[in-house]
Every structure is written in C-alpha cells, then in structure tokens.
Amino acid sequence: MKFTDRINRVEESLTLAMAKKSRELKAEGKDIISLSLGEPDFDTPEHIKEAAINAIRQGKTKYPPVAGIPELRKAISDKFKRDYNLDYGVNEVMVSTGAKHSIMNVMVSLVQHGDEVIIPLPYWVSYSEMVKYAGGKCVFVPAKFEEGFAIDIEALKASITPRTKIIIFSSPSNPAGSVLSQNQLKQIADIVKQNPQIIVISDEIYEHINFDGEHISISQFQEIRDQLVIVNGVAKGFAMTGWRIGYIAAPAAIVAACDKLQGQFTSGANSIAQWAAIEAINGDMKPTEEMVATFKKRRDLMVELLGEIPGLEIDVPKGAFYLFPRVSSFYGKMLGGKTITNSMEFCEYILDTALVSIVPGIAFGMDDHVRISYANSEAELREAVSRIKKVLT
Numbered sequence: 001m002k003f004t005d006r007i008n009r010v011e012e013s014l015t016l017a018m019a020k021k022s023r024e025l026k027a028e029g030k031d032i033i034s035l036s037l038g039e040p041d042f043d044t045p046e047h048i049k050e051a052a053i054n055a056i057r058q059g060k061t062k063y064p065p066v067a068g069i070p071e072l073r074k075a076i077s078d079k080f081k082r083d084y085n086l087d088y089g090v091n092e093v094m095v096s097t098g099a100k101h102s103i104m105n106v107m108v109s110l111v112q113h114g115d116e117v118i119i120p121l122p123y124w125v126s127y128s129e130m131v132k133y134a135g136g137k138c139v140f141v142p143a144k145f146e147e148g149f150a151i152d153i154e155a156l157k158a159s160i161t162p163r164t165k166i167i168i169f170s171s172p173s174n175p176a177g178s179v180l181s182q183n184q185l186k187q188i189a190d191i192v193k194q195n196p197q198i199i200v201i202s203d204e205i206y207e208h209i210n211f212d213g214e215h216i217s218i219s220q221f222q223e224i225r226d227q228l229v230i231v232n233g234v235a236k237g238f239a240m241t242g243w244r245i246g247y248i249a250a251p252a253a254i255v256a257a258c259d260k261l262q263g264q265f266t267s268g269a270n271s272i273a274q275w276a277a278i279e280a281i282n283g284d285m286k287p288t289e290e291m292v293a294t295f296k297k298r299r300d301l302m303v304e305l306l307g308e309i310p311g312l313e314i315d316v317p318k319g320a321f322y323l324f325p326r327v328s329s330f331y332g333k334m335l336g337g338k339t340i341t342n343s344m345e346f347c348e349y350i351l352d353t354a355l356v357s358i359v360p361g362i363a364f365g366m367d368d369h370v371r372i373s374y375a376n377s378e379a380e381l382r383e384a385v386s387r388i389k390k391v392l393t
C-alpha cells in the first residue's frame, strides 16, 4: 500500500504506544495502575447530562449548522464577555468536534509548505504532528525548567523568521501543568505585535483547572486581537472528554476558513453534545470547583510523595492534572539489569517493574522528563508512588 507523503510525515503517538503496552500487560492479568491518562476521572455533572437528555427528547437530533448551533455560539460569545470582558461576536466563534479538531482546522487553514510554526517546549503531542501534516516546519523553543517551564523569551525572539506563521502553546500546560506568567504573556504579545504575519494560537483548554488564582490569558492584550486564536472546550473543565466539543474565538476571516473546511469534511459537531455544552458554559460551576479542589489536594499529595524519591526533580505544577518531573539523574544507571538512557526506557522500566504506566517526556519534546497524571483516586496514587519508589531506591 502506498500512502501519501502527508500521512507518512505524521508519527504515531507515543502516548498511545505506552497505553497499548499497558493494555497488553493488563490482559495478561497484571495489576497495572494508569497514571498516563489525559482526562479527568470524574463523571460529567448531572445537570449537563440532563441538558443532553432533554435535547434528545426534544428532537434536537438533526444536522446542526456547520459552525455550531447559534445558541452555543452565543453562549461562548457571552462567556468571553462575562469572564474576560472580551468582545467576540457570534461570527467570531466556532464550534468543532473537540479542541483537537478546532486546532487542526486552524493549522490546515493557515499553514502551508515551508511555513514555520514555533512551539515552545514542552508541548502537547498533537501540535507538532498537525504542523507536519499541514506541510509546515516545527521550530521548538526551549523552556527553563528551573523557572517553572518559563519560555526562553530570547530564544523565542531568535527563532522568528519571515516564514514564521504561528506560535502555539497551552497554558495551563499539558504536559507540565505550568502556567505562563502575566509578564511572559506580555513579552510574547509584544513579539507578536512586532511581527504582523504571526498568529498566536492560545490553547486554554485547562482554563478552569488552575490552582493559584484566576486564569490568565494572552487575550487580555487586545493589541494582538487580530493575530489571536483562542482555543477552548468543555472536555477538561467539565469532565466531558467523550462529548467532543471544542471551540475557537478568532478573527472572522479565520472562522470563515475553518467553517469552509469543516463544512466539507466533518460538518457541525454532535448536536446533542452542543446542547450539553451550553449548560456546561452557562450552568452551575460547583461540580467544576469541587473537581479542581480535589485535583489540588492530589497535586499536593503527589508533590509530597514523589518528593521523597531521591533523583526525581519536581516543579510544582500550578494547573492541569499532570506533573512533569525531571528524571535524567537516572540516565546512565543500571536499573533492572539494563542501563536507562532515555525517557522511553525509564517509562518501560517503571511499567515492567512497578506496573505503573506513565508517559515518556520525549512525546512532549523533553526527553529528560516524564509525565505523571494524577487523574486517579488518592488510594491508587498512593499505591502507584509507593511502587515507583520501591523500584527507584
């Protein structure tokens, strides 16, 4: 079978490779604890489920408009006003089948052969593969681990060329749980303003899972409004990963391009899930607040327990539900009869001996690290860390 160059450019997700290996071990009867999940372990709140059930009962089951049902686009537009005092008209927001789809629409609409996309490290796995699929070139910018994964702003400046089309990042970040400071966002906005050919994609899907105060968004710098795409969705903040609703706020021309693309290839997102998303955005935030409080407790627990393992270096995350410790002090050491040389081997060792699945940092562009998700019960987290500790000390 001869496949296209564009599909051959895309690499299979390492996250999925690890998940497959842990499934195989589970099938063999091994008691695997998964700390590799990228989704809340909570159930979708009842009031949101009710909205979906009502939508089904009311027959809201026909093809929805491509860019989203007007009621949801209005709810999103109102949310930007309510939460951030931003004015986005209904024609400047668009709904897709998950934030992943939203980002892909934008990438495919804006990036072509030879274009460069700047991706600060560590980055969410799919950004690089979307860029490659679209024919663009990824330009990675280093992070300063000691400064809470702050972007190296001088390196960012130096990486800009006339071919730079996009800068994309997530804050709060998957995989690091780090949050870009007000000052960093301002510096990025200034750089973008000086380079009018650049579009920023600000992935704010972890908006609500923020432990140290209000979410801070680069959108506050209105001088770059015409160069900004805000990505968000209901998956993480409302435990709705399976419902598949994401959205963007962006200049109307970008929305129109994404609308054209989506209209030909996938059509509007699931109508029932869109009605549920309205309830998520407009409804009671208490379940989200409770979930975030639980994540914060688990974060503290994990920082404490993992902190007892010599050689694991931890930056205390400020959001999302991941830790991204540096583990390179173990590289070059013999563990389980094998010398560990990279994050993949480290994770395989942990999976084989501690029966805990975590994700190699190389999947996010930083091979000295591993991603540990704490979207799991306290009992499982305690057991997992105690097993990891046993095989590392």
Ligand SMILES: Cc1ncc(COP(=O)(O)O)c(C=O)c1O
Residues within 6 Å of the ligand: 038, 097, 098, 099, 100, 101, 124, 170, 173, 174, 203, 205, 233, 234, 235, 241, 244, 245, 246
């Ligand atoms: C940073 C980031 N952006 C986007 C997504 C995709 O979100 P959705 O499930 O809405 O497609 C994820 C999911 O893991 C994510 O971590």
